[in-house]
Amino acid sequence: MPSLSGKRKLQAIFLVLFVTSVAYAKITGPDAGYTDAPGDLGNCTACHDTFEVPNVGPGSVNLSGAPSVYNPGQQYTLMVTVQQNNRHRFGFQLTALDQTGNRAGTLASVSSDSQVNPETGFGGRQYIEHTQIGTLATGVSSRTWAIQWIAPSTDAGTVNFWFAGNAANDDDTNQGDYIYTKRVSSDSPTSAVTVSLESQLGGVVLTAGSQYMLSWSVTGVSNIDNVEVRYSTDDGATFSISNQIFFTTDPSVTSVNWTVSNTPTTHGVVRVLVGKKSGDAVQALSRTFTITGDGGVSIPAISGATASAKKLFVYGQNFAIGAVVELNGDEQGTLNDDNDPSHFLRCKKAGKKIAPGSTVTLTVRNPDGTGSAPFAFTRPLE
């Protein structure tokens, strides 16, 4: 065998150096492409194969700081934590991908315990991972790395963070280590939030005081901030706050049993308004329906009151013969001997219990037990 020329010797030395540096690179940070994301080469168990599959050990890998809905272009600090009792050496690798598997946003290290692998993968995907000095435990049997993610500058749809962690036994080999993998997602700002009313109500006649189940369905739950239900008595022109039926910040609640209000109308409309964490609210409107009293049961309602010396007068509708005015819950001597008794009640002495400038709660109760909504009455200063 001819002796190696000077140039070949140099090449051989370079080859050895290269191989050494690749092997050394294992501990100084994994090769690109082992987060277990679709399109990756796999996960760390490709080499750390004592336990052939990930997530079989008593530890975990987790991510915190990922926004449930990201703002395009905004910078976030994410925390990757690997934890397992009695382990003191840890490692990780993470990539951020859109739903087609391409790189989503920009990953960067914020300290010497992590690094972005210079090698990128499928779709330009970046890999951020531990450095050699970033493998020591920082917590009790755990390590947390703070890393930076800048969200894509425009809405890139849902972003998935794929990551793998190694709870290593610190023997400087790829044996005896437990590998964990996980995925966390961050929703797109326009993550389609939709709402539709299951109860269309078109042409329905509802009786005041009866119960009616309103139900709806939503999509994009992770991007929902709140759900509010109101009704209108003017074909949906206005939905006043006093016509609020329901409010929740729990998007998994999708129905409410509505005690139909005593607001007779042939122009009723129900609205379900869904507020998003980001972006404009979306709504669903019912068709037009009617609210009536059911003939027998008509619920009294107070529209106004006046006091004059000892006397108190109460105005409204659906006052039955024998209706009684209640003042802060106490029944008052009540006369309904007016020529229009369903709209006018008179109390000869209740007025002296209301000092000028004070506010009381009035209700009217019919002999059948139905009561009006409370009415706040402030007696003017005389």
Ligand code: HEC
């Ligand atoms: C291509 C093979 C290979 C892959 C894939 C790989 N490693 Fe390693 N890793 C090694 C080898 C080999 C070592 C031993 C040290 C050395 O040779 O540098 C090692 C060592 C380590 C150590 C120190 C272990 C100890 O007990 O001291 C950590 C931590 C580590 N790797 C983390 C990871 C993580 C996290 C992943 C997945 C994201 C990963 N490795 C993927 C080959 C690999």
